[in-house]
Amino acid sequence: MAKTGQIGLDNLHIALRENDENIKADTTLKIxxxxxxxxxxxxxxxxxxxxDVVADVVNGFSxxxxxxxxxxxxxxxxxxxxxQEIVKGVVVDNVNVVAPELAMTFRSLKSNAKYRYVSIPKVKASVKGESFKTREDGVEVVNAEIEFSIIPLENGVWRVRADEDGKEVDAAFIKSFLTSFPQSATTVSSLSKAAKKEVVA
Incomplete structure (x- = not known):
């Protein structure tokens, strides 16, 4: 198979995780x-x-x-x-609020018109401030930036990836990937129930 590059990016999804590492029902959000x-x-x-010599070298995720x-x-x-709590469209930021654990997925278009799917099963977010600028002659769009800290699962898994044109990749697995937040290389896992929930647009 010819090598391909990544040329696109879309379909960011997040969902709230529960303490038992399942997805909380009705929390899937497409951003x-x-x-x-x-x-x-x-x-x-x-x-x-x-x-007096190096007997072994241990490498691992930090x-x-x-x-x-x-x-x-x-x-x-x-x-x-x-x-943070939102009431009637109003958000009041409180330093005592602890960011929730989330699951996230997205996909990247490859140069052969197929997609690579990425799942980060467990993350916590930190929004990097907010910038405002007066309008001048030209238009300058200020984007929002969010940093998600990766938290490995108890079994050590921190990322799952799949190419839709990969060898032996299951079509049903790919179809539900973005809303099931897979944490296994072979099955959609117990999180697949989230795929049955309506995605909040």
């Missing part, structure tokens, strides 16, 4: 206006010594983030992501 999504991870490397840039963020979306 429009996805501009960029940068996944960055830090790995640790530890050398183990014996008899921490990771997904930085998302959006063409604007509504107050409803902001409240869902940060956990």
């Amino acid at each position: 429009a206006g996805l501009v960029t999504a940068d996944v960055e991870i830090d790995m640790y490397s530890e050398s183990l010594y014996a008899d 921490e990771g983030t997904v930085t998302v840039e959006l063409l604007g963020l509504s107050l409803d979306e902001y409240a869902k992501i940060t956990g």
Whole structure:
């Protein structure tokens, strides 16, 4: 199969997770206006010594983030992501509010017109402030930026990816991917029940 590059990005979905690591019913939200999504991870490397030489090297996941840039963020979306309360369209930010655990998915168009699907099963969000600027002769759009901290699941899984044109990839798995927030390489897992819930536009 010829190699392909990533040329597009869309369909950001988030949902609230419950303490038992299931998706909370009726919380799936599709957020429009996805501009960029940068996944960055830090790995640790530890050398183990014996008899005055390196006997083994242990590598592992240290921490990771997904930085998302959006063409604007509504107050409803902001409240869902940060956990802040919204009442009659009004958001009052409170330092005592703890950001909720979320699941997130998105997809990236490849140069062969097929999609790569990405699921980050467990994250916490931090909205990086808010910028305002007076209007001048030209129009400059100020985008919203959100940093999601990646939290590995108890079994160690922190990301699931699939190419829709990949060998032996199940079509039903791909079809429900964005709204089921998979955390397994072979099945949609117990989170698949979220796919049956109506997506909030």
